[in-house]
Amino acid sequence: MEGGTRLVTVGGDHTIALPLIVDLSVPMVSGMPVYPGDPAVEIAPALTVAAGGVNVLGLHLGSQSGTHVDAPFHIDDALPTLDDLPLERFVGPAAVVDARGLPPRSPIGAGLVAPWLRPGVILLVATGWSDQWGTGGYLEHPYLAAEAAESIAEAGVRTVGVDALSVDPTPAGDLPAHRALCGAHAVIAENLRNLGVLIDAQAAGRPIEVSLLPLRIQGADGAPVRAVARVG
Structure with a gap:
């Protein structure tokens, strides 16, 4: 096929052309959902072409707006800021945990993530809650139980993403x-979407590479990203 792509089935009757670039980001628009208080x-x-000869948008947003990554500095002044971290934290092979079908506000236990833990992997947790984006139900997402997050860190995984507002409950207390x-x-990526496509690709044995590269903001606690995955 043109460009070296070929058609494969990645789940049921779902046929796609590979390699495939999957957009994992929500659109940035005025009035979009944000974490309570952000x-x-x-x-x-x-500026506009009519008035000034060029189009330029003015942006007002928080560092945690839309699809974004959190630096460790987000929760502790003594921890690294975004620009302290190596770029390898944001690009690499991915494994996808299928945590879909859980009730609202359910903890995601260590047993569910354990099979996918290995150093160097970008661990993506699919809750299915991206379907609730823009509704009040989006705040009722499942979340990583404390022991699950601890097991992820102990396994050497240094990048975690979720298709929900937070890896902790919303609202949260101590953010375990x-x-x-x-x-x-x-680093933690939040407000991802389209992880179901990656689950199907993973089940079909297709390698997945993910990019979560953030804006380069000096001293930042986090930044929006254009998150994408390449299914090989």
């Missing part, structure tokens, strides 16, 4: 999953 997202023209992961200098 700055509202406002995007509006700052954040503390276990960030304390190990791991």
